[in-house]
Amino acid sequence: xxxxxxxxxxxxxxxxxxxxxxxxxxxxxxxxxxxxxxxxxxxxxxxxxxxxxxxxxxxxxxxxxxxxxxxxxxxxxxxxxxxxxxxxxxxxxxxxxxxxxxxxxxxxxxxxxxxxxxxxxxxxxxxxxxxxxxxxxxxxxxxxxxxxxxxxxxxxxxxxxxxxxxxxxx
Amino acid sequence: xxxxxxxxxxxxxxxxxxxxxxxxxxxxxxxxxxxxxxxxxxxxxxxxxxxxxxxxxxxxxxxxxxxxxxxxxxxxxxxxxxxxxxxxxxxxxxxxxxxxxxxxxxxxxxxxxxxxxxxxxxxxxxxxxxxxxxxxxxxxxxxxxxxxxxxxxxxxxxxxxxxxxxxxxxxxxxxxxxxxxxxxxxxxxxxxxxxxxxxxxxxxxxxxxxxxxxxxxxxxxxxxxxxxxxxxxxxxxxxxxxxxxxxxxxxxxxxxxxxxxxxxxxxxxxxxxxxxxxxxxxxxxxxxxxxxxxxxxxxxxxxxxxxxxxxxxxxxxxxxxxxxxxxxxxxxxxxxxxxxxxxxxxxxxxxxxxxxxxxxxxxxxxxxxxxxxxxxxxxxxxxxxxxxxxxxxxxxxxxxxxxxxxx
Numbered sequence: 001x002x003x004x005x006x007x008x009x010x011x012x013x014x015x016x017x018x019x020x021x022x023x024x025x026x027x028x029x030x031x032x033x034x035x036x037x038x039x040x041x042x043x044x045x046x047x048x049x050x051x052x053x054x055x056x057x058x059x060x061x062x063x064x065x066x067x068x069x070x071x072x073x074x075x076x077x078x079x080x081x082x083x084x085x086x087x088x089x090x091x092x093x094x095x096x097x098x099x100x101x102x103x104x105x106x107x108x109x110x111x112x113x114x115x116x117x118x119x120x121x122x123x124x125x126x127x128x129x130x131x132x133x134x135x136x137x138x139x140x141x142x143x144x145x146x147x148x149x150x151x152x153x154x155x156x157x158x159x160x161x162x163x164x165x166x167x168x169x170x
Numbered sequence: 171x172x173x174x175x176x177x178x179x180x181x182x183x184x185x186x187x188x189x190x191x192x193x194x195x196x197x198x199x200x201x202x203x204x205x206x207x208x209x210x211x212x213x214x215x216x217x218x219x220x221x222x223x224x225x226x227x228x229x230x231x232x233x234x235x236x237x238x239x240x241x242x243x244x245x246x247x248x249x250x251x252x253x254x255x256x257x258x259x260x261x262x263x264x265x266x267x268x269x270x271x272x273x274x275x276x277x278x279x280x281x282x283x284x285x286x287x288x289x290x291x292x293x294x295x296x297x298x299x300x301x302x303x304x305x306x307x308x309x310x311x312x313x314x315x316x317x318x319x320x321x322x323x324x325x326x327x328x329x330x331x332x333x334x335x336x337x338x339x340x341x342x343x344x345x346x347x348x349x350x351x352x353x354x355x356x357x358x359x360x361x362x363x364x365x366x367x368x369x370x371x372x373x374x375x376x377x378x379x380x381x382x383x384x385x386x387x388x389x390x391x392x393x394x395x396x397x398x399x400x401x402x403x404x405x406x407x408x409x410x411x412x413x414x415x416x417x418x419x420x421x422x423x424x425x426x427x428x429x430x431x432x433x434x435x436x437x438x439x440x441x442x443x444x445x446x447x448x449x450x451x452x453x454x455x456x457x458x459x460x461x462x463x464x465x466x467x468x469x470x471x472x473x474x475x476x477x478x479x480x481x482x483x484x485x486x487x488x489x490x491x492x493x494x495x496x497x498x499x500x501x502x503x504x505x506x507x508x509x510x511x512x513x514x515x516x517x518x519x520x521x522x523x524x525x526x527x528x529x530x531x532x533x534x535x536x537x538x539x540x541x542x543x544x545x546x547x548x549x550x551x552x553x554x555x556x557x558x559x560x561x562x563x564x565x566x567x568x569x570x571x572x573x574x575x576x577x
Binding site for chain 2 (some may be wrong): 138
């Protein structure tokens with residue numbers, strides 16, 4: 001789990017939303033894929049597709065590439081092409097503002113922050129817990145890497161599990 | 171020592187008179203003359219309970235009073251009053267009843283003397299007033315009525331007599347109530363005859379002099395051109411603008427360096443709000459400080475914009491803003507927290523009608539930029555409804571659910 005690469009992804013997403021990109025790509029890794037799927041579940045991004053160095057073709061109706069495209073399909077990973085795979089993310093905008101706000105790392109490559117359920121309960125209710133600021137604004141989320149995959153902080157509280165804090169989305 | 175002392179009992183020394191008769195002033199550290207005796211108030215005060223607990227105020231009605239009441243009230247009302255009087259012992263009343271003067275007492279906006287058609291239960295004539303067998307009177311009947319009127323007319327008849335006759339003239343045969351006070355299932359009109367939204371009904375009309383207010387009409391104030399154009403542009407009335415919360419927060423002078431020398435002008439920054447979600451800021455420069463102040467205030471009124479408020483008391487989420495070197499943060503707070511912010515942000519929140527907030531101003535604290543940054547921060551709030559629609563997810567306010575929407 002390389003937090004260095006994850007930090008690069010976070011700042012790349014910030015740059016992409018500021019530049020008003022509709023589709024952007026990040027290096028392919030299982031961590032990045034799981035995090036992007038969690039973001040998609042929360043509605044921050046519209047699509048996550050694993051593709052090559054060029055953007056995958058857009059869905060004829062939706063207008064952006066989707067993993068469930070029956071016509072084009074998704075190229076299978078082989079030993080030959082795995083190194084050139086990238087994750088293509090569809091970014092969302094609403095009322096002239098990016099839906100994905102600022103993405104910032106909480107854990108750093110040199111200092112990983114683990115939170116237990118008690119701390120998470122505080123954070124979800126808007127209080128500070130273990131030097132992690134509470135979720136006090138509408139639409140703020142915190143993503144954690146747990147033994148049940150990458151989950152949002154509120155889901156973690158629901159399932160009573162803690163984990164390694166990855167990033168905060170405002 | 172041959173001073174004669176009056177004989178006193180031992181216990182007398184505890185009473186007030188036994189205390190040393192003269193008080194010797196101590197060393198004075200100030201020029202105010204010392205008070206040598208126990209000072210008494212010039213105006214003796216009366217405590218509130220003593221006025222109401224006086225049993226004299228709670229006596230049952232005398233015969234004369236009852237007669238006077240009978241003139242004012244109907245028999246049924248008199249009976250109700252008597253029953254009420256009988257059910258409460260005047261002694262209990264004197265001991266227990268006290269008009270509330272505490273700060274938590276209920277403040278009524280209305281004295282409930284008038285039935286408001288939109289609010290109150292409709293007052294309808296009873297169904298028994300209806301007469302289904304009524305018949306319109308014929309011409310002959312009217313001729314008969316007029317004949318009787320002329321026959322019974324006194325010698326010195328006036329217009330009043332005719333008015334009385336015309337009022338008692340009926341158009342139908344059958345029940346009298348059916349014609350005069352018919353039962354109707356229609357909802358009564360919101361406005362009485364001659365009543366409009368702006369004009370109160372006749373019984374509620376009181377003149378300004380009656381209310382003891384100062385006579386102040388729009389014409390008397392002599393509107394300036396600037397105010398006239400403001401009224402025209404905004405659509406507010408002069409009285410509405412008088413009720414806005416306007417405050418000049420920043421005032422300093424600015425200098426323009428020209429070939430001819432320094433040109434000083436006054437700079438003013440004002441805020442305007444209606445105390446219920448509208449806030450605007452305006453700035454102006456002028457040679458005359460008063461002119462700059464008025465200009466800035468009018469610009470603030472023109473710039474008034476709605477500010478999102480959570481439960482009409484605080485802000486949605488924590489917001490940050492930066493103008494120049496002023497970086498500030500506004501934080502939402504629970505009910506009853508109050509406005510714990512620096513003076514400028516406090517005034518802005520008061521004008522906008524925000525009651526719970528805290529703020530932190532970092533780096534520079536330049537007044538002008540602080541006001542602008544606070545305004546930017548208030549305007550940059552994210553509406554949860556918009557967030558939910560942008561993310562295509564359902565979002566529920568748990569507080570609203572917990573209190574069943576009564577927050």
